[in-house]
Amino acid sequence: MGIGPKAIALVSMIGVLSSAVGLAKAQEFSDVSADFTTLSESFIRDGAFIPVPDVRSVEQRSGLSINKREVERLLGSPNDMRSTFQDDNWLYNINLPLSESDYLVCQYRVSFQQDVMISTEWRRPQCERLYMELSEPQEYNLSADLLFAFDSASISSEGENAISQVAAEIRQYFESPSISILGYTDRIGPSNYNMQLSERRAEAVATALIKSGVDPRWIKYEGRGASDPVISCEDVKGNELKSCLAPNRRVYISLSERF
Incomplete structure (x- = not known):
C-alpha cells in the first residue's frame, strides 16, 4: 500500500515542526569555544622539522637492510606518542613547509620486520604530493x-x-x-x-x-x-x-x- 498525499503532507509538516523545535532548543545554548592552550595533547598534533633530504635518504635505502638505529640516526626517534623504539611501526609527525611562515603536519610511517626497514608511507596523499614536490630537483x-x-x-x-x-x-x-x-x-x-x-x-x-x-x-x-x-x-x-x-x-x- 502506498503513502497518500495527505500522509505525505503530514510527514512534511512533522519534519518542519521537528526542525523548528530543534532550532529553538539550539538557540537555548550559548556559543561554545575552547582556548587552544587548554586542549590536551590528544587534541593537538605538531610535528618535527625533519629535513626532506633525510627523509629521502631513508626512502632511497629501502631494501638495503637499513635497521632501526640507522633510521633513528637520520630521522630521530618516532615522535608520535603511540609508537616506541620497540615497535615494528614507527610513526612520525613531520612538518613539511608550505611557505616561509606555514607548514603542513604530516604523519609518516616507517615499518620494520626483525629490526630491518621494509617500507615507508605517508598517511595522506596530499602529504606525499608535497613531499615529492619538495624532494624533486x-x-x-x-x-x-x-x-x-x-x-x-x-x-x-x-x-x-x-x-x-x-x-x-x-x-x-x-x-x-x-x-x-x-x-x-x-x-x-x-x-x-x-x-x-x-x-x-x-x-x-x-x-x-x-x-x-x-x-x-x-x-x-x-x-x-x-x-x-x-x-x-x-x-x-x-x-x-x-x-x-x-x-x-x-x-x-x-x-x-x-x-
Missing part, C-alpha cells in the same frame, strides 16, 4: 631579457626581484643544494663574444644569489654562448630576428639536494 628558466638589458650583463631591478625570490626558495626548501647556473645568448654576433657574455651573465646571477643569502660554496656557473637553442628563426631577419630569438637568451638554474 627544482629548475628555473629565467629570461635574459628580464634579467638584463640587451647586450649587457648588469642585472635589472626586475631581474634582482626574480633572483631574490629564487634565493628565498633555495633557503627555505634546501639544506645543502648543488646549484648549477648556465648562461645562454642568441646567435646574433661573434661566437666568442657571445660565449663571454653568457659567462658574465651566469656569474652576475651567481653573485646576486650570494648577495641574497645563498652560500657561495653551493654554486657553480658556466657560459654556454648560443649553444642548445630553443628556437632557430631560420627565415627571420632584421629587428624581427632579435625578437624571435628571445627564448634563446636565458639563464637556466638547476638545484638538487646533496645526499
Whole structure:
C-alpha cells in the first residue's frame, strides 16, 4: 500500500515542526569555544622539522637492510606518542613547509620486520604530493631579457626581484643544494663574444644569489654562448630576428639536494 498525499503532507509538516523545535532548543545554548592552550595533547598534533633530504635518504635505502638505529640516526626517534623504539611501526609527525611562515603536519610511517626497514608511507596523499614536490630537483628558466638589458650583463631591478625570490626558495626548501647556473645568448654576433657574455651573465646571477643569502660554496656557473637553442628563426631577419630569438637568451638554474 502506498503513502497518500495527505500522509505525505503530514510527514512534511512533522519534519518542519521537528526542525523548528530543534532550532529553538539550539538557540537555548550559548556559543561554545575552547582556548587552544587548554586542549590536551590528544587534541593537538605538531610535528618535527625533519629535513626532506633525510627523509629521502631513508626512502632511497629501502631494501638495503637499513635497521632501526640507522633510521633513528637520520630521522630521530618516532615522535608520535603511540609508537616506541620497540615497535615494528614507527610513526612520525613531520612538518613539511608550505611557505616561509606555514607548514603542513604530516604523519609518516616507517615499518620494520626483525629490526630491518621494509617500507615507508605517508598517511595522506596530499602529504606525499608535497613531499615529492619538495624532494624533486627544482629548475628555473629565467629570461635574459628580464634579467638584463640587451647586450649587457648588469642585472635589472626586475631581474634582482626574480633572483631574490629564487634565493628565498633555495633557503627555505634546501639544506645543502648543488646549484648549477648556465648562461645562454642568441646567435646574433661573434661566437666568442657571445660565449663571454653568457659567462658574465651566469656569474652576475651567481653573485646576486650570494648577495641574497645563498652560500657561495653551493654554486657553480658556466657560459654556454648560443649553444642548445630553443628556437632557430631560420627565415627571420632584421629587428624581427632579435625578437624571435628571445627564448634563446636565458639563464637556466638547476638545484638538487646533496645526499
